[in-house]
Amino acid sequence: MKSNLKNKKGNFKNVPKEIYDFWEKSGFFSADLKSEKEKYSLLIPPPNLTGELHLGHAMQHSILDAVARFKRLQGFDVLLLPGVDHAGIQFEATFDKFLAKKNLSKRKLGREKWLEEAFKFKDEVYKSVSSTWRFMGLSADWKREVFTLDEGPKLAVFEQFKTYYDKGLIYKGPYIVQWCPKCNTAIEDVEMEYEERKEKLYYLKYGPLTLATVRPETKFGDTAMAVHPDDKRYQDYIGKEFEIETLAGRKKMKVVADSAVDPEFGTGVIKVTPGHDFADYEIGRRHNLPILQAINKEGRLTELAGKYAGMKVLEAREKMIPELKQKGILLKQENYVHNVAVCERCKSTVEPLISEEWFVKVNDLAKGAISVINLDKIKFLPKNYKKILVEWLKNIHDWCISRSLWWGHRIPVWYPSTSLRISDPSTHSINSGSSTRSARSGRVEEMKVSLESPGEGWVQDEQVLDTWFSSGLWPLSTLGWSVGTGPVSRFPPVSAPPQSGVRADRNPSTTATRAENLMFKRYFPWDFEISAPEIKYLWIARMIMISQYFTGQIPFKTMFFHGMLRDLLGRKFSKSLGNGIDPVYLIDKWGVDATRMALYTYSIPGRDGRVSREILDERGKNFRNFATKIRNITHFVIDLKPDSNSEVSRQTRPITLDVMKSGRQENTSEVSIADDKWILDELSxxxxxxxxxxxxxxxxxxxxxxxxxxxxxxxxxYIEESKSNRVKVQPTLEHVLKQVLILLHPFMPFLTEELYQKFEVKRESIMQEEWSSSR
Incomplete structure (x- = not known):
């Protein structure tokens, strides 16, 4: 490394980039397929393409990098693989805002042009993401970086879809989903946020019973009342049918007993609306209740609501209350505070409703995941997350994998252009083997699963796959698992004759496929994965399910859940609250290494940290001072090293490390080596x-x-007490300092590389040093 990297006072900010460029160009981050060293592989969770670095990212990447650098120093062949997720709904929201500033939109551009511009925007955003990672010192193998919409992941996603489809695990049909009326798409739990709202709890008369609800507008979709089977107050009502008064006339409704009912809520009686509540949907399935749609996908009441049809939910609720009072249905109302789900993208209230979507039956996949988790094949940090994941997997429901978006992996299903297309949400279809039957038309629709068009006259499904469908494959697709790596899979590679329109398998003998097989065989399963706890179900559980299903192996050996950084009130950082802390602010003020050190103090698995700008400034300042201390030590030990040609140096023989470690004393009249042995013992x-x-x-x-x-x-x-015997203890000083820099390198990589270069006897980089095996 060239000496011009040595820092000059007042020019510290320029050093990290110069050092990082040196590391990257020298190939120190690259894994070696041909290496005889033991491998250690770390998979970077793919961040969303938003271009923003938050504190969670900074801490997560700092942890990953520290582990990777430590393992390299221990002599492992380390693969730290980077990549980014296309981020479906989040990216589309960001891009649409960008287009709006240019007076453009989806409607004006059309799908093809919109996608063309989206990929250009992606490239610009990724430059920011990538430079930020480098800025933090992430020692990733950049030659192997992956994007979830790359060709490799695309092939892997297709094989996953095709295999599920052939095994009867994929179907399209009506099912309850979380629906965003503004974005006009189904969304997953992770794509939602919760707002605390003060609303009213309405007590309504339902025949001889009274029940409480916060959503009187869904009354038009009620199909039953429910009580807990052990609630003694209502034993005489269970199984009986009563006539009740509604704003659309009188109707008969049955009382069912179900253990999901909370006897402590309201009066202990609930109305069952299977079409607009997940818990009610399950109650409806257990009791074979009909499903009525009272609210449509635009968030408006349907014709079931009579004169209220066409109104938005809150408008209808406001106008219904007076009539409910007038008819004696509304008995009383109370203030009620509860959490309401809103879309992370647009902040609109999410509406549970029945939609015609693509689903994966996940019960069999979940059983395989539960099995490997219970066998302790994966080390979870903290340990209690093992039980949390197993409980969730035991109660898992079918996975909605379709999204009404343009950005993502388009569903690889094709229909004849003249047929009734099952992507039309106005039709209701049921799964029927390899074909799909339209309930409206009564005829079987021809369809084909294919990456490319089967030929002229075929139209592809308009929807894209859920982001987590491809993210769940991340441990596999990043290493080239897809069509062509069949020997690794539990299933034979998916293939089909050309006339089916399915893309032919890649030739396993090609150089690219051989390399992918070698990558997969060497680095899978991953040794280390890290994640925020908030996506433990949507990502971690699915990676385990998918990996176990397709390979019969665990995706990773250690799963590290870091805690969440929150504000002093315990709230999650968010733009809407304006409580976020930009890590770039900390880096600019205290430096990269000091910022990393401050974040490591919050790296306890599973434990959230409450922080503020003042607290992080205090820690940043403390570790900046620590960095200054190490600089001063290095200046004293190396820059102020005694001149070997001086009279004192010629008359004073340095103490060798062997003598220091042995405890023997030589020239005791001139110097005692007790302190030298002590510092070496403390170092060990x-x-x-x-x-x-x-x-x-x-x-x-x-x-x-x-x-x-x-x-x-x-x-x-030691340094203070050794100044009087400087020449004799110089070997000790240099030895201890070099070991300190090696110990610190995983945490403060830039500082340690810069100071390491001051040594006369050194390797090209501190990254090539060996971690001491002191016992």
Missing amino acids: KTIRTVTKHLENLELHLAVEEIYEFVWHKFADR
């Missing part, structure tokens, strides 16, 4: 302790241990 203890903490992924404890040793043992005591 520190190395052992730090190694243990890193192996256990206790990064916060490793940082504390190094800080304590450097500041209080090495600097405050």
Whole structure:
């Protein structure tokens, strides 16, 4: 490394980029397929293409990088693989806002032109994402980076869809989903946020019973009343049918007993609206209740609401209340505080409703995942997440995989252009083997599953696949698993004759496929994965399900759930609250290494941290001062090294490390080596302790241990007490300093590389050093 990288006072900000460019160009981040070293693979969770770095990303990437650098120093062949997720609904929202500023829209551009412009926008956004990662020091193997819409993942997604379809696990039909009326698409739980709202709890008369609801407008979709089977108050009503008064006339309704009812809520009686509530939908399935749609996909009441039809939900609710009172149906109302689901993209209230969507039957997939989790084949940090995941998998429901978007993997299903297309939401279809039967027309519609058009006269399904459908394949697709890597899969590669329109399998003998097979065989399963706890179900559970189903293996050996950084009130950082802290602010003020060190103090698995700008400034300043301390130590040890040609140096023989470690004393009249042996013993203890903490992924404890040793043992005591015997202890000083830099390198990579280059005896980079095996 060239000496011009040595820092000059006042020019610290320019050093990290110069150092990073040196690392990247020298190939120090690259994994080696031909290496005889033991492998260690880490998979970077693909961030969304929003171009924004938040504190969670900064902490997550800092943890990943520390583990990767530690393993390289231990002598492993390390693969730290980067990539980004196309982010479906979030990216589309960001891009549409960008287009709106240019007075453009989907309608004006059309699908083909919109996608063309979207990919250009993606490239610009990715430059920001990629540069930010480099800015943080992420030692990723950039030659192998992956985008979820690349050709490799595209083939993997197709094989996944085709296999599920052939096995009868994919169907299209009516099912309850979370629906955003403004975005006009089904969304997943992770695409929602919750707002605390103060609303009214309405007590309504239903025949001889009274029940409480916050949504009187869904009354038009009620098909039953329900009570808990053990609730003694209502035993005489169970199974009986009563006539009740509604705003659309009188109707008969049955009382059912179901253990899902909370006897403590309201009066202990609930109205069952299977078409607009997930819990009610399950009650309806158990009791074979009909499903009525009272609210449509635009968020308006349907014709079932009579004179209220066409009104938005809140408008209808407001206008219904007076009539409910007048008819004696509304008995009383109370203030009620509860959480309401809103779309993360547009902040509109989410409406549960029945929609014609594509689904995956996941019960069999979930059983396989539960099996490997219970066999402890995956190490979860913290441990309690094992039980949390298993409980969720036991109660999993069919997975809605279709989205009414343009950005994403388009559903690989084709229909004859003259037929009734089942993507039309006005039709109701049921699964019927390899064909789909339209309930409206009564005839079987011909359809084909294919990556490319089967030929002239065929039209592709308009919807795209859920982002998590491709993200769930991330551990596989990033290593080239797809059509052509059949030997790894539990199933034979999917193939079909050309006339079917299905893309032919790639030739397994091609160079590209051989390389992908080698990558998969060497680096799978991944040794380490990290995630925020909020996506443990939508991403982690699905990666385990999909990997187990297709390969019979776990996707990763260790699953690290880091805690969430929140504000001092315990709230999640968000734009709407304006409580976020930009990590770039911290980096500009305190430097990359100090910012990383501050974030490591919050890296305890599963434990949330409450932070503020003032708290992070205090920690950033503390670790900036620590970096300054190390600079001063290095200046003293290296820059102020005694001149070997001086008279004092010629008369004073340095103590060798062997002598120091042995405890023998030579020239005791001139110098005692007790302090030298002490600092070496303390160094060995520190190395052992730090190694243990890193192996256990206790990064916060490793940082504390190094800080304590450097500041209080090495600097405050040993260096101060050794100044009078400077020439004799110079080998000790240099040895301890170099080991300190190696210990610190996983956490403060830029500083340690810069200072390491000052040594006369060194390797090309500190990344090529060896982690001490002190016992």
